[in-house]
Amino acid sequence: MTAAAPALEHAPPLTEPAEEDLALLLGIRAFELTLLDLFGKGMLNGTTHTCLGQEYVPVALEPLLDPRDHVFSNHRGHGHYLARHRDPEGLLAEIMGRRGAVCGGVGGSQHIRRERYLSTGVQGESLPVACGVALHLRRAEPGALACVYIGDGSFGEGAVYEALNLASLWSLPLLVVVENNGIAQSTPTADGLAGSIAGRAAAFGVEYRHTDSVDVNVIREQLGPAVRAVRAGAPLLVEFATRRLGPHSKGDDTRPAEQLERLRAGDWYQRYARDYPERFQRLDRQARERMAAVAEDVAARGLS
Amino acid sequence: MRVAENLNAALHGLLERTPDLHLLGEDVTDPYGGAFRITRGLSTRFPERVLSTPISENAITGVAAGLALAGESAIVEIMFGDFATLAFDQLVNFAAKSVSMYGSRVPMRMVVRCPVGGGRGYGPTHSQSLQKHFLGVPGLALYEVSPFRDNAEVFAEMFARQEPCVLFEDKVLYTRPMYQVPAPFRLEQPDGRGTARVSLDAAAEPDCVVIAAGGVAERTLEAMRSLLLEQEIVCTLLVPSRLYPFEVELPPGRQVFVVEEGTAGGTWGAEVAHVIHSAHWGRLDRPVTLVHSADSVIPTAPHLEREVLVSAGTIHRVIQETLRG
DSSP: OOOOOOOGGGSOOOOOOOHHHHHHHHHHHHHHHHHHHHHHTTOOOSOOOOOTTOTHHHHHHGGGSOTTSEEEEOSSOHHHHHHHHOOHHHHHHHHHTBTTOTTTTTSGGGOOEETTEEEOSSTTTHHHHHHHHHHHHHHHSTTOOEEEEEESGGGGSHHHHHHHHHHHHTTOOEEEEEEEOSEETTEEHHHHOOSOHHHHHHHTTOEEEEEOOOOHHHHHHHHHHHHHHHTTTOOEEEEEEOOOOSOSSSSOOOSOHHHHHHHHHTOHHHHHHHHSHHHHHHHHHHHHHHHHHHHHHHHTSOBO | OBHHHHHHHHHHHHHHHOTTEEEEETTOSTTTOOTTSTTTTHHHHOTTTEEEOOSOHHHHHHHHHHHHHTTOEEEEEOSSGGGGGGGHIIIIIIIHHHTTTTSSOOOOEEEEEEEEOOSSSOOTTSSOOOGGGGTTOTTOEEEEOOTTSOHHHHHHHHHHTTSOEEEEEEGGGTTSBTTOOOTTOEEEOOOTTSOEEEEOSSOSOOSEEEEEOHHHHHHHHHHHHHIIIIIOOOEEEEEOSEEESOOOOOOSOSOEEEEEEEESSSOHHHHHHHHHHHHHGGGOSSOOEEEEEOSSOOOSSHHHHHHHSOOHHHHHHHHHHHHHO
């Protein structure tokens, strides 16, 4: 279930974002666009998965999280990392295998660990691990939580269900963030997921919230109380009806042009640009300039 | 003391001395104390850290990895080692990889205990010895319980590695006594690698060296005894504690046999043979001879199971035929 994307002119106005939030959103967008550009120039090795269209999810959640919280991410994790650590240099160096790489170039785009942030490349795998961390936190650092980002496609994996069962049984401080972008690689969610994500949460007695907003202020208001309850041991599953604007990895998008056009019309980028044009243009320019400088710097570095 | 009691005592001691250690598994809490009663009494003493879990091998192995990631330590009991296949992703793709895939070494103190082996009529999916499927994974070490090494020592060594370990426990061993070998053989204390040696008192070079992990050590000793009494063939037995990465200090001997209960094909013995060939090729009369179970599922009916599993008779026959033709 993706957000029905009304044409841009009909989308209601977004509340005014804090300067820092908009800058972070635009910074992640610029990072991902830079990656696709570098790929196009043959300057990146392997593959990468961009979060174009989904940047607002971790940006909205960041202030709801505490520095003591653990964050688990997945293959599409650049936004999650940048929202947590604001470190485009380290991440790009990791992806390019250059000096200053967060994980020495071993992990690459999908396997990043820095302090309490960790990503892995196998679908659903991090959920049981996050349960283990949550078990530790419950005992050793009460009030802290483990937050796991997964996608709609991850619900094909049994690990997700085993973990939801444990989290509910053991009252673990586990926050599961589902970025339902309506597509798993090339398969529409409707072709891979019977029933609903809400139904899955209900089956395990796990609290559930749904949002189709891209407004970071609104999302924080919607989710704040439920996230606070996680800290007291009420696991929560939040489903974001979101949109993936780019390909799964690179050049592998089989969706028709009109569908992508519809998705772009609901993009936070277009809506913030429409509602706060001056500030948006200024911050967007700054983000692009900064990213161009980062890319130039990192590309010129020695190997990791 | 029996092997099961030694294991149980090791776990009691570990939980007592290691305040951050958790033990997770299906049905491990009292009064049941695990399908093989190895965890008996633990949950009564350490109720917060000994947890019975749902039937979710994948998740509980992931939970252990999460605890390890957070700096704690964990033991997982897989009720039957056959079910470790359900935890393969967490072990191979997450726990073992996490040690090195994030660019700097991440300590992962976790042990997955796997009761394995047949001889009890449990049939094809509850009798396997799946050691070979876990060989050669970077960051994953494999151990096997033996009656000749204190399990408290084995656990201490595994946790000191700071990487995930799998501990294989042959089910038939649980009821056997520790540290006993049949006359006239003599047991020597394990060496620095934890490898125990059983030989005749004579310091003379034996006719062959047999390498067998804990689960088949008793059968091998039975064969060694009948070979000695009936054929005057003298064997020295090595029982390694760590199966992988495999290292051995090979005593004098120009014929080497490796015995295991796993079925034919891609065996642990093949790995051992490679290690020995690389280091000792020049002194061997012939390549290392592998002794293992048949290339077959493990049947339930006792007469059929006997035909498949490696036995003292198999070991006797192979060694006799190889040495005497």
